[in-house]
Amino acid sequence: MVEDDRKAAGLLARGLCEEGFRVDTVHSAEDAEQRNFHTEYGLIILDWRLPGKEGLAFCAELRNRQIGTPVLMLTARDALTDRVRGLNTGADDYLTKPFAFEELLARVRALLRRAEPARPALLAVGDLVLDPRSRRITRGGRQLSLTPKEYAILELLLRRAGEVVSRTQLAEQIWRTGLIALDNLIDVHISNLRRKVDPPGVPPLIRTVRGCGFSLAANGDGSP
Structure with missing residues (x-):
């Protein structure tokens, strides 16, 4: 999870952990760049608005590096043009703030199911x-x-x-x-x-x- 709002990130991570997921949290794109997305993670929850490099630019860089890890983009931008821009940049799904945790959980599970065949089984x-x-x-x-x-x-x-x-x-x-x-x-x-x-x-x-x-x-x- 790449989210600069530490309180929100903590609450979301705690909720996902209670549902059986393992969650690593960083608060900037620069910190996220140090992670191994090729093998370590099944999903990236990415906030659009981050300090320094924006989430959208980070998502574009991931796709340019041929990293296909699914990305769920979080943002307060709700205009159709913004949603289209996010998806065209490489995000796999888009969730507008504020949102219910149950919807986030459903989207996380759906993206993981979709990506499951490509993930190492063992x-x-x-x-x-x-x-x-x-x-x-x-x-x-x-x-x-x-x-x-x-x-x-x-x-x-x-x-x-x-x-x-x-x-x-x-x-x-x-x-x-x-x-x-x-x-x-x-x-x-x-x-x-x-x-x-x-x-x-x-x-x-x-x-x-x-x-x-x-x-x-x-x-x-x-x-x-």
């Missing part, structure tokens, strides 16, 4: 496989049973396989809050997840990067 590192559609996880062919928070953490680590995911990112994206008072809770969930994903006798995948966070990779040493 997330995998080594013999660890997660199916986002069925939420089924296996390691070496053996099905794992995870709590909702463990599943969310593992999905995030898999989507960013090979990268370091910081404790702050876990706090913000899994719990939708800051790191304060969550540090020990994160350790507990990582420890429980590691016991299920990396039992004795199999190569460990989850690695703790001291002072930085956690990563998941086939050559992880699993050191606590």
Whole structure:
């Protein structure tokens, strides 16, 4: 989600997370440009009016870079010419402010369904496989049973396989809050997840990067 109104972005992100989505929020097109839209995201919710570079210009740049991630454009502009301009620039759908959250949710789901065939069906590192559609996880062919928070953490680590995911990112994206008072809770969930994903006798995948966070990779040493 690229939305400069931090309060509105927080409310929308919280509502979408409660519906089972993982949402990353940035507040400018310049910050959004640092994201990997080729593999990491299924949908971009983009505000037209942003500080600096406008959402419309950012959308045009995405399409010029051959990034086909669906874009839902949010704007207070309700003139027909503006809607046509937004769609012609590369937006897949257009929602005029103010709007009901239920309508946003319906449009998000519709765009994701439309794009689903082009999205990778499975997330995998080594013999660890997660199916986002069925939420089924296996390691070496053996099905794992995870709590909702463990599943969310593992999905995030898999989507960013090979990268370091910081404790702050876990706090913000899994719990939708800051790191304060969550540090020990994160350790507990990582420890429980590691016991299920990396039992004795199999190569460990989850690695703790001291002072930085956690990563998941086939050559992880699993050191606590």
